[in-house]
Amino acid sequence: MEKIYFTVGPAQAYPTIKSHIINALPNDIISLSHTGKDFLDIYRKVSSNLRQLFDIPDNYHILFTGSSTESMERIIASTVERKSFHIITGGFAKKFHKTAVDLGKMPTPFEISLHDKINFSKIDIPSDIELLCITENDTSTGMQLPISEFKLFKNKNPNLLIAVDIVSSIPYTRLDYSEIDMAFFSVQKGLGMPPGLGVLIVNDRSIEKAKFIKKNGISIGSHFNLISLAEKEQNFKTPATPNVFYIYLLSKITEDFLNIGINKIRQETEEKAKYIYDFFDNHPVYKQLVYKDYRSLTTPVIDVCNQAEEIFDFLAERGLIVSKGYSTDVKKHIRIANFPAIKMKHIQQLLCEFSKFA
Numbered sequence: 001m002e003k004i005y006f007t008v009g010p011a012q013a014y015p016t017i018k019s020h021i022i023n024a025l026p027n028d029i030i031s032l033s034h035t036g037k038d039f040l041d042i043y044r045k046v047s048s049n050l051r052q053l054f055d056i057p058d059n060y061h062i063l064f065t066g067s068s069t070e071s072m073e074r075i076i077a078s079t080v081e082r083k084s085f086h087i088i089t090g091g092f093a094k095k096f097h098k099t100a101v102d103l104g105k106m107p108t109p110f111e112i113s114l115h116d117k118i119n120f121s122k123i124d125i126p127s128d129i130e131l132l133c134i135t136e137n138d139t140s141t142g143m144q145l146p147i148s149e150f151k152l153f154k155n156k157n158p159n160l161l162i163a164v165d166i167v168s169s170i171p172y173t174r175l176d177y178s179e180i181d182m183a184f185f186s187v188q189k190g191l192g193m194p195p196g197l198g199v200l201i202v203n204d205r206s207i208e209k210a211k212f213i214k215k216n217g218i219s220i221g222s223h224f225n226l227i228s229l230a231e232k233e234q235n236f237k238t239p240a241t242p243n244v245f246y247i248y249l250l251s252k253i254t255e256d257f258l259n260i261g262i263n264k265i266r267q268e269t270e271e272k273a274k275y276i277y278d279f280f281d282n283h284p285v286y287k288q289l290v291y292k293d294y295r296s297l298t299t300p301v302i303d304v305c306n307q308a309e310e311i312f313d314f315l316a317e318r319g320l321i322v323s324k325g326y327s328t329d330v331k332k333h334i335r336i337a338n339f340p341a342i343k344m345k346h347i348q349q350l351l352c353e354f355s356k357f358a
């Protein structure tokens with residue numbers, strides 16, 4: 001039985017990925033030197049594809065890390081001298097906050113209720129905060145925040161940098177880069193690639209901040225930091241041997257997305273999400289977890305009254321693999337990825353089987 005992975009990461013492989021992997025082998029991609037012309041061309045291609053797909057301006061650098069958890073560490077170490085501020089929407093926002101604690105900074109967590117409308121003007125960000133960290137789509141709770149609401153904090157404090165985790169909302173999410181300074185994602189979620197590559201997008205202001213901190217004698221990390229990554233990027237190089245194979249795969253997947261058109265991908269995501277939410281809105285027992293304005297379109301989370309394990313097993317027997325709840329919510333929630341590799345017919349099949357679960 002062929003399985004369908006509605007898991008939130010690693011996720012269902014994008015349909016073209018297997019042929020891209022097979023085609024890479026005779027082309028010797030796995031033996032390419034990361035300092036040679038072929039790699040330079042691949043890096044240049046990824047960079048240009050991502051800029052086109054997501055409207056990333058020229059003064060933003062596109063850098064590679066090993067994962068998004070690593071990107072959080074690079075961001076905090078390189079751009080925070082003392083204080084960051086974290087909008088806490090769930091487990092991934094907490095991870096970002098803990099990174100700052102572990103690096104010896106003084107981060108402030110700000111808890112957001114999952115169940116109410118947010119009054120953004122009531123969030124008080126002190127003027128000595130250097131970095132605001134936002135998890136745009138928290139995969140643990142299925143809460144998705146409207147990023148443009150946060151630009152008011154930049155008006156109040158022009159020195160504030162904003163970093164946004166878009167790991168589980170890419171490629172659906174549409175960021176206005178003029179409102180933020182840094183964004184990052186991994187490839188094993190919405191892009192449907194195998195796990196093990198992070199992409200970190202940072203502007204010149206963030207690099208300037210790293211230089212300022214370094215000049216003040218504070219460590220911004222050793223071999224890997226925003227300055228070293230961006231310096232190498234100028235010539236499409238990296239500070240150490242990167243995952244050349246995955247960077248190649250990323251160039252191919254982004255090419256596929258460009259051919260399909262990002263607007264079509266976004267529209268399909270919205271149609272599939274509506275189908276999922278309509279189903280659970282009308283469900284007699286199970287409930288939506290998050291207030292209606294902030295429900296994730298890419299990783300919906302449903303409160304299934306502690307039946308997550310039974311539902312998981314029931315669906316798995318039918319070849320349909322969903323994610324259980326995050327961490328301590330493992331029995332309480334079901335998480336359903338709505339990434340581009342998942343088509344409407346898959347969602348229909350999933351919910352049809354779901355409705356047979358008594």
Ligand SMILES: *Cc1c(COP(=O)(O)O)cnc(C)c1O
Pocket residue numbers: 009066067068069070092135137138139165166167168186198
């Ligand atoms: C998965 C995920 C991460 C962590 O990504 P890794 O590549 O495993 O480090 C961070 N943030 C969010 C929102 C995620 O969903």
